[in-house]
Amino acid sequence: MRAVYTTLFVGSILILFCLPGSFSAQVKEPENAPGFYRIQAGDKLSIKFFSNPELTEASIVVRPDGFINPQLVDEVRAEGRTVAELKAELERAYNEVLLMPMITVSILDFVAPRIFVGGQINKPGRYELREANTVVQAIFLAGGFTADAKRTMVIHARLKGKDDWDIRTANVLDILNQKGSAKDLILQDGDYVFVPDSKIYQFNKAVEAFRGVLPRFF
DSSP states (O other): OOOOOHHHHHHHHHHHHHSOSOGGGGEEOOTTSOTTOOOOTTOEEEEEESSOGGGOEEEEEOOTTSEEOOSSSOOEEOTTOOHHHHHHHHHHHHTTTSSSOOEEEEEEEOOOOEEEEEESBSSOEEEEGGGOOBHHHHHHHTTOBOTTBOTTOEEEEEEOSSSOEEEEEEOHHHHHHTOTTOOOOBOOTTOEEEEOBTTOOSHHHHHHHHHHHGGGOO
């Protein structure tokens, strides 16, 4: 049953006409986060209610499963959404129990975007995306190739769903030598760079090797 509080109506109308500026100012991105940042598990958020300060969450952490538990409504998925998208989703949820909910969402602290580099590389591991945003840069950041690296078939993998991958290859030798149309591949948060063994010649075998190390790809 939709709960309507008449006292909220007056307060909401007053706020509507008294707040300076446009409502776009209610959406706050973290100062050090990249543009169009998408919320991740572990991020710390602030949720402020103009008409109902008792519902304000001064600090709420996104759970490992990507959800948050605000008051009065069911859990809401935050992971993968921008600040503006989460704000809109919260207002839709609270529209069932409040009259004209007006909410500010801010990111207090965020998990830095990261990439994973492994295989025949000298320093496999997890790296911050801001340190390397292309496949070649990631390889240099991770200490370069080992002597057994397949430099002409480096795997670039991006998870699109639970078990759905977008997998491409990069010929790093051609990229470095600027041969033909070979171009470096741009990385995004959560991407994997995997260098197979030089004994592997087929693409499907390289993909199998990549999938085989995924459980310990950190």
